[in-house]
Amino acid sequence: MKTKTEHEYIVTESTVDVRSYTVWSDVELTQDELYTVFYEVDYVDNATNTFEINGKKGTVRFDGTEFGDDGQLDYEKVG
Secondary structure, eight states: OOOOOOEEEEEOOOOOOOOEEEESSSSSSHHHHHHHGGSSSSTTTEEEEEEEEEEEEEEEEEEEEEOOSSOOOEEOOOO
16 A cells, blocks of 8 residues: 655666676677677676577676766656
8 A cells, every 4th residue: 555645756876887797609709699698697796607599609607797886866756
């Protein structure tokens, strides 16, 4: 059940985070193939996943996230 309030806001914070991955393959991958396979790994440091794309096999590892600073705040009054 939602509580009755007089004012409602949606607050957003924007930062620039940098996520790093390592991809290994026995054969060269195209840019499109690289951009497809790196999404197939969990966002947990050192998590790995094997992939096969267009007959090419390999492994992708999530190396970690460098969290951005200098967050920019914004809000919108919705009620």
